[in-house]
Amino acid sequence: MMIIMNMEATSKQIEAVVGRVHSLGFESHTSQGEERTIIGIVGNNPLAARDQFVLMDGVDRIVPISRPYKLASREFIQENSTVPLDGVQIGGDGVVIIAGPCAVEDRSLLLENALAIKEAGGHALRGGAFKPRSSPYAFQGLGEKGLEMLAEVREITGLPVVTEAMSPEQVPIIARYADMIQIGARNMQNFYLLHAVGESQHPVLLKRGLSSTIEDLLMAAEYILSHGNRHVVLCERGIRTFETSTRNTTDINAIPVLKSLTHLPVILDPSHSTGQWQYVTAVARAGIAAGADGLIIEVHPRPEEALSDGAQSLKPERFAELVRQVRGIAEAVGRTLPPNKDA
Amino acid sequence: MMIIMNMEATSKQIEAVVGRVHSLGFESHTSQGEERTIIGIVGNNPLAARDQFVLMDGVDRIVPISRPYKLASREFIQENSTVPLDGVQIGGDGVVIIAGPCAVEDRSLLLENALAIKEAGGHALRGGAFKPRSSPYAFQGLGEKGLEMLAEVREITGLPVVTEAMSPEQVPIIARYADMIQIGARNMQNFYLLHAVGESQHPVLLKRGLSSTIEDLLMAAEYILSHGNRHVVLCERGIRTFETSTRNTTDINAIPVLKSLTHLPVILDPSHSTGQWQYVTAVARAGIAAGADGLIIEVHPRPEEALSDGAQSLKPERFAELVRQVRGIAEAVGRTLPPNKDA
Amino acid sequence: MMIIMNMEATSKQIEAVVGRVHSLGFESHTSQGEERTIIGIVGNNPLAARDQFVLMDGVDRIVPISRPYKLASREFIQENSTVPLDGVQIGGDGVVIIAGPCAVEDRSLLLENALAIKEAGGHALRGGAFKPRSSPYAFQGLGEKGLEMLAEVREITGLPVVTEAMSPEQVPIIARYADMIQIGARNMQNFYLLHAVGESQHPVLLKRGLSSTIEDLLMAAEYILSHGNRHVVLCERGIRTFETSTRNTTDINAIPVLKSLTHLPVILDPSHSTGQWQYVTAVARAGIAAGADGLIIEVHPRPEEALSDGAQSLKPERFAELVRQVRGIAEAVGRTLPPNKDA
């Protein structure tokens, strides 16, 4: 961290800043330019003390030198981390595809869907039992009953299950039923929930908030990692911009940026990042081409009857075509689509 | 709601849509244009069924006619609602000013702050005991101990207290200690939390999420209202945009827009919406000039020592000047600054 | 400017950077931290050479210390500049109101409008003769005929005229007919046009582009100033964000931020920044309360017949009410509404 003094700063003000640096246990090195003085601060996480300097007399501004996250950074762990999902590894050479309905609605529909997904080559089943909905009048999910259906279908198909936790107290029950706990975009900064999954040791799928910067996402991952859980997969799912012709804007840059900043696996959710099934396959291909470690896709046997997100759900036959095309892209970038569990 | 068929829709497809409209218990009226057919749907909340139509063959798109919220709308309640805050009314003729530190840090500092706020004319004390922080390494608040300090200081100064709840289970304890429960920007779509404060009957201060549309904010209010709590105050606190010279962008348009769409009181938080104390007073004046019913302001006796948000906190003497200036603006728009509780 | 080396930078890489600093005629001072070396650069506008360093081996990133504009900055000129508009001064104690139709459509309509604006207390007449329209099929303005109408109406009413130039070759003719040349939001980075008005010495109204940062706006002003024209008024007119309930988002923060960064006058255009007449008066009040030096407002005697921007135009009687309310706000912040020219 560097403290940049303003041009009129007096030597007394500079001394006061240096004094506080030392009183907080940091070391300083002062560099006296022609126009201004700059004070560098060295020590353990000086950024956490940034607020202590920003308002001191004579201070113009603070420039962070290091990044505010550690455990999530490439400097901390240089090789790619992998996260296990019941036998499949996310973050290795293979590209992993998670698919399923937005919400679990009905046991037989879910089974039909899961069988089709498995047939097409999907590696895991997604489906919401607890649903965050922006309207209090919309379908809110089946709750624990939905979890039971997911577990039953896993039993039959062998596909591991990914489902969302919306509050800390749901974490144990979801950990019991599911193989991976999803933190949704709206809860990316629900810090109690991050804390809870951080302590659970269960694999976590952390979705980027729709107005979160890449640094915000890595700080949310840092919450989980700092509570002891190393199994975090990051998910780009579109950000909110001025463009209205799609539901969100897929930040495809985020894929290579994240891969350079962090060792954690990164997947893409083109269903939410576009919001329209017509564009899902093209953006799924783009995600893998950009270096993503996997995809999470909404699939529904009869999207026009889905209780939520029908517009962005693929029919099973279109999903099968997506898998076929994504396999081609994966191979073009030197990766594979691993076989799914039973096959 | 209207369903706009595409230009190539067949009469069979149109019949199928009309059939589903009726099977869901709605009425339809079909209007046959030269180029396309448009099907209007009438009934109770047809928007909730929107997903059932969007993917039917021949459907181009859905156009909502009514707004998705009801209880929060001006059509539902035409006069301004007021929300009581221990004797002060928010949403009436008077402009209400809530002030205090970002986080409760220390009992004597809090008391010193509260006395200065009261002296300056502030109406209520804010201060966080539970703090959402984007870094796991930053100060997370004093928890229940902080609540106790707030209650003690209220005892001494008479100022009612506003503090944030971060999870449903905190709601009862915060309701016991505080006069108004704040829902922070990051939790605006934490639906369980909205549900919990909706059932509590305690006055609620609902802050707009940093990438939430005005409609998203009103839907979050609708969650609270639909669970039986009528005492909701909305708070504009800045949105995230491309502009980086301030922490957030104050959406000043949101003030008159909200006042036209809803009967609920609307206040402004210029501390968060600018992020720099230098701009807080100017934007506070703007908020009242635009029609806001009040302000929430960060004040700290020694901002340079604050454990969070020091850069945007006003010193007490600057806060006193803000109150003086805001009083002038309030009078210019035909409102007053009511006396605070004891005075 | 500071060059921050990365943690692995070798002493040879550091020497190479220092060597280039000197070869470009700058001085350097190197500060050796525990983790990294930081090289400060001193001299005349080192930022212009930034690209010469960013890719050198061992360089992590460049941190600018000074701002990239000079002539526009508060450091360069400390007192407020004022810009003359045929007798009225923009940027002094008085708040100046410019009003008129979006586009000049018809001589008698324009005269009727101007007389009403003058009667209400407006200080200048706006109206477009050359119109930038996003559709090639929309009304493109009357061209020079429109300029003639503006000049005639100025003759009769005494109101100075503000109108837009869309290309460098229009600058001389507009300078002949009008008292102030407007650069529209879409042309804020049309550098040839900035160059042309920079050489014209005519007062300029420079509107912020709808995705321009505050720094971009000041750089555009710098273009004009650097070509010798000191008479530049800046105009906030709303930025593009994700919010769709208004046409643009008024960046009210920009008013105090600009007033602190630059000596140039700053006005607000609430007609474009909201896009709906219902919100114009509230946001106009906010602008003056935030410290703006004036307003530019769309007024039309029969907005429902306007050929462009009818939805955001005030009727003359509503404009008169706006002037009355803005006068109250101006007085509350210690300013006045000066009399218009003839009165």
Place this chain on the structure above:
Amino acid sequence: MMIIMNMEATSKQIEAVVGRVHSLGFESHTSQGEERTIIGIVGNNPLAARDQFVLMDGVDRIVPISRPYKLASREFIQENSTVPLDGVQIGGDGVVIIAGPCAVEDRSLLLENALAIKEAGGHALRGGAFKPRSSPYAFQGLGEKGLEMLAEVREITGLPVVTEAMSPEQVPIIARYADMIQIGARNMQNFYLLHAVGESQHPVLLKRGLSSTIEDLLMAAEYILSHGNRHVVLCERGIRTFETSTRNTTDINAIPVLKSLTHLPVILDPSHSTGQWQYVTAVARAGIAAGADGLIIEVHPRPEEALSDGAQSLKPERFAELVRQVRGIAEAVGRTLPPNKDA
């Protein structure tokens, strides 16, 4: 277009709206719902008359049914259009790669660059002679001398040339020297420039403005098409969002969205859309995977000495690797990289 009346609209108000519809030469069909009346308007481009209705008494809002562009739309021309670039076709089966320096700086450097680009498989040479720069103090390009260098290098290498026009009067001279005229992002709504290239019949590369919606881009293309030039290539080059870890946000969704809305070819500029050479190749792959018809890439033999945009320029050997990787992606989506002119 549909006019939605508000719930309290009187039959007299409805009649007045219908009267104006007919007086403007359109036909109407009125649909009387339980709550409100909706008036559909049929005829030639009713949207152009939208402003005539929006302020009439009793009108709630206007809903457009058709899109505001025609010549650019897929409905107008169903097959993909192709645009010739001196022997190469953009928009056909082949994926076309345009590459070169940001700005032309020096003849021998340009030749060295062009030879390397050709060797690597690039199809055309880009390079700015007239440069839009946000600072008046930055390098503004070599002007006509730069055009001459481009022409000389084309003579030697056979690579067709793409360069930017910044004003209408530059169009003829650029058409003389170059094979394709680029309209830069900042000039996407410089309507006189669009008009000028529209009349020139020369192939045009139209870059999306950094805060332009997809519809804005198509309206800008419509300007060119409506003046008689059918040879328009669209270019996604990143939009401005809140994310700061890259220079812009690549809107990868725009690729499939544009391909579905328009018959015009669409290419991607990953150099500007990321702003950092480290991410260019990954995003280039993504663009072709998403369905783009080509790429435009900044290449410089010694980026660390470039006078502009060095940070986002690839060295020739990295560009050769990009071409190799993009070829693999092109083949995976069933396309090819055609041989360049001489080979």
